[in-house]
Amino acid sequence: MADIIITDTTRQYDGRHLETQPLGGTESSVIRLARELARRRHAVTVYTNCTEPVEDHGVAWRPIAGARPETCDLYVACQHPRLLRFVRRPERRAIWVLWQPNHLKHYKQLGRVWWYRPVPVLQSLHQVHIWSPVLPRRDPQILIPLGLPEDVRGWPSQPAVPPRRAIFASNPQRNLRRLVEIWAEKVLPRVPDAVLDVYGVHEMPPGTDAWSVWSGSLLPPDQPAHVRASVRVHPTATREGLIEAMRAARVLLYLGHKVEAFCLAVAEAQALGVPAVVAPVAAVPERVLDGITGFHEADPDRFAERAVALMTDDALWRRQHEAALRHQQGISWSEYAGRFEAALLADRFPINRSVLDIPPPEA
Known part of the structure; x- marks a missing residue:
């Protein structure tokens, strides 16, 4: 399937910490999405402030202070425009906006956002409503409410x-x-x-x-x-x-x-x-x-x-x-990953029906 890279610098963590440490919403969401994408047979690597390489639930966790990768099919930067340059030449670049998007239009960040023009992935109608007209956008915006474990x-x-x-x-x-x-x-x-x-x-x-x-x-x-x-x-x-x-x-x-x-x-x-x-x-x-x-x-x-x-x-x-x-049961993280995949990869890769447990259409 796809080679996916995710970066996040909110704190020092890797996938093992979901079961061993209290985490904020950003860190737990990154781990759950990465695991579900790996379960859907994508090759997923997450770069964080972790201290050593870790393999967990099919996801490769790597220190962000190490060597920068050259390319991948999909690169997802979490929140920060400064992360947009981490992968030099990805086939597609997205920014996963887990916080308020107001900082993206800051004069120190706006140039980076326009230079890389990442596809924004939002979580709430509130984010859609306050998305600044000076920022690049999709029409319609990609809005996927976070999954619930x-x-x-x-x-x-x-x-x-x-x-x-x-x-x-x-x-x-x-x-x-x-x-x-x-x-x-x-x-x-x-x-x-x-x-x-x-x-x-x-x-x-x-x-x-x-x-x-x-x-x-x-x-x-x-x-x-x-x-x-x-x-x-x-x-x-x-x-x-x-x-x-x-x-x-x-x-x-x-x-x-x-x-x-x-x-x-x-x-x-x-x-x-x-x-x-x-x-x-x-x-x-x-x-x-x-x-x-x-x-x-x-x-x-x-x-x-x-x-x-x-x-x-x-x-x-x-x-x-x-x-x-x-x-108020929300959507599962499996469904979240499916929507994420459909929004960012469906035009490049066929749907893997065996993973989705969807029977093929009748001939």
Whole structure:
């Protein structure tokens, strides 16, 4: 099939880390896409800040600091225009835009983008809407929502309503402080026994009191003891631990952030059947069906009212929980890879029907 090269410099990782380390959405998405493309019998090499060559699930992982390859059938640069030159003469060059695309039009980057004119691959309608007219584009744009891993898809309905526990499962720099302020002022007085569990990838060592370290920065200062007790910051969890925590939560709360280009944390919570109250910021509202699997609320008072309702109204929670399980399963990474392949390679390589398990057309 095709010789595919992917580059990403977000952090130091290789394919093995999907099972051994907590990863952000970019790194986990690169690994899952690379594995699925390899399963479809493509020759896939991923260059990252890894320290040594690694073979994993049919994918070759190589240090990006090594020798640059001369050519390939498809070269995919993740996010950064500076990576567009890494493969000297690929047959086709694409840029996988996993974050906001605004940086692509920066005066230091725009020349590179126009020089190489990569095919953009986007993840959300929000990215399509804010794509700058000064950037090269496809018409229509290639838009493929990120796949969801199988460990969050296909769960059964909860037999019992969870306790009054809310969950935050994103980077704590993404409006956790403001969320805790709303929690303390508008939610906790109405649901005194409620708990807000805070998860996410951070560097808080186990056993550390988050309030003593984050108060005044990632958490609001001068909070009374009952507020501090109700907000429980957990160490960075394993994948299995985070799924267990989400399934035990009654609602996911997230104020969003302007940098969100897809928001896997909300998408995965919804697939697990967790209703969500989110602010309509960037791509976040695309992950929640307003009034069906959660709510979009920009106003803090309304945001708090929705959170209180989902923690106290069992019938409302049940409706939204079961609606999320029905409607929010997303697409698998296998399907994502198929769409990716069709968008970027279908005109150059025939579809491998044996991999897709599609019977050949009748003669």
